[in-house]
Amino acid sequence: xxxxxNCKINIGLRITEKRSDGFHNLQSCFYPIGWSDVLELIPxxxxxxxxxxxDIPGDPARNLCVRAYEFLRADFxxxxxxxxxxxxxxxxxxxxxxxxxxxxxxxxxxxxxSLGLTVGQLQDYARRLGSDCAFFVENKxxxxxxxxxxxxxISLDLSGYFILLxxxxxxxxxxxxYAGVRPRHPEVSLLEQLQTPIETWRDWIHNDFEDSLFxxxxxxxxxxxKLYELGALYASMSGSGSTVYGIFQxxxxxxxxxxxxxxxxxxx
Ligand SMILES: C[C@@](CO)(OP(=O)(O)O)[C@H](O)COP(=O)(O)OP(=O)(O)OC[C@H]1O[C@@H](n2ccc(N)nc2=O)[C@H](O)[C@@H]1O
Ligand SMILES: Nc1ncnc2c1ncn2[C@@H]1O[C@H](COP(=O)(O)OP(=O)(O)O)[C@@H](O)[C@H]1O
Numbered sequence: 001x002x003x004x005x006n007c008k009i010n011i012g013l014r015i016t017e018k019r020s021d022g023f024h025n026l027q028s029c030f031y032p033i034g035w036s037d038v039l040e041l042i043p044x045x046x047x048x049x050x051x052x053x054x055d056i057p058g059d060p061a062r063n064l065c066v067r068a069y070e071f072l073r074a075d076f077x078x079x080x081x082x083x084x085x086x087x088x089x090x091x092x093x094x095x096x097x098x099x100x101x102x103x104x105x106x107x108x109x110x111x112x113x114s115l116g117l118t119v120g121q122l123q124d125y126a127r128r129l130g131s132d133c134a135f136f137v138e139n140k141x142x143x144x145x146x147x148x149x150x151x152x153x154i155s156l157d158l159s160g161y162f163i164l165l166x167x168x169x170x171x172x173x174x175x176x177x178y179a180g181v182r183p184r185h186p187e188v189s190l191l192e193q194l195q196t197p198i199e200t201w202r203d204w205i206h207n208d209f210e211d212s213l214f215x216x217x218x219x220x221x222x223x224x225x226k227l228y229e230l231g232a233l234y235a236s237m238s239g240s241g242s243t244v245y246g247i248f249q250x251x252x253x254x255x256x257x258x259x260x261x262x263x264x265x266x267x268x
């Protein structure tokens with residue numbers, strides 16, 4: 001069985017407070033994007049995992065796909081499988097690529113072996129694998145609060161727009177990025193701001209990680225500026241970086257300046 005774990009962008013990201021468990025509460029809109037990895041699952045005589053494509057730092061035995069399998073095996077009589085992950089979505093990119101792989105592995109195992117897990121149960125397993133992970137179970141636009149793993153309905157339909165993602169070959173650790181932010185409660189809720197026309201988002205929809213990361217990595221602000229020069233209606237860094245995206249009315253021709261980075265363009 002084959003599946004295509006896609007990534008997400010954050011539209012607005014407010015870090016509102018540090019929690020007693022060391023994590024942070026946030027407000028953000030998570031929006032699924034078509035840039036995807038490929039995950040294959042084949043029943044086998046013993047468990048194995050291989051990856052191809054982009055190098056994934058760390059021990060393959062700790063890969064989030066392997067951990068997803070192990071979490072389910074602890075509770076179900078799961079047969080051994082061979083898992084092959086072809087990694088395309090950049091890592092340390094603020095796109096939740098690893099979290100998506102994990103959520104899709106849970107969904108694939110649930111389906112292949114008829115485990116009968118509900119969406120809520122899959123989300124509970126996913127929450128244990130990463131704060132971003134539960135979002136990818138339903139994988140639809142959501143307003144996320146708390147650790148980013150509690151969801152509120154949002155009526156936000158960007159279909160018809162185009163998105164350009166620029167990953168400047170710079171891996172930023174999520175934990176490090178959180179360590180640099182100063183949490184604060186916003187006066188106006190992001191949920192309200194997201195109901196305004198996209199043309200006005202530039203004036204108030206903000207990713208709080210930009211404040212601490214743009215001074216350290218000036219290339220991020222330069223890319224955002226370039227995206228506006230190219231005609232973006234809205235541009236922002238995604239998550240804890242380093243991907244910067246622009247939302248456009250029509251497809252864009254990517255200049256040499258941006259073309260040297262890892263670039264993906266598609267429809268929203
Ligand atoms: C910043 C966000 C925004 O969407 O996305 P990415 O940039 O990773 O895509 C997420 O909050 C990232 O979620 P995720 O990548 O799953 O993080 P986790 O593995 O759960 O946690 C990694 C580390 O980030 C910090 N962390 C994460 C989430 C959170 N709400 N508060 C935190 O303080 C903690 O230090 C934690 O040890
Ligand atoms: N399948 C996977 N894909 C990407 N990263 C993974 C995977 N499994 C474990 N990791 C680890 O997760 C971290 C990056 O996670 P990722 O979700 O890609 O980051 P970000 O959300 O910042 O883009 C890396 O430290 C990497 O070693």
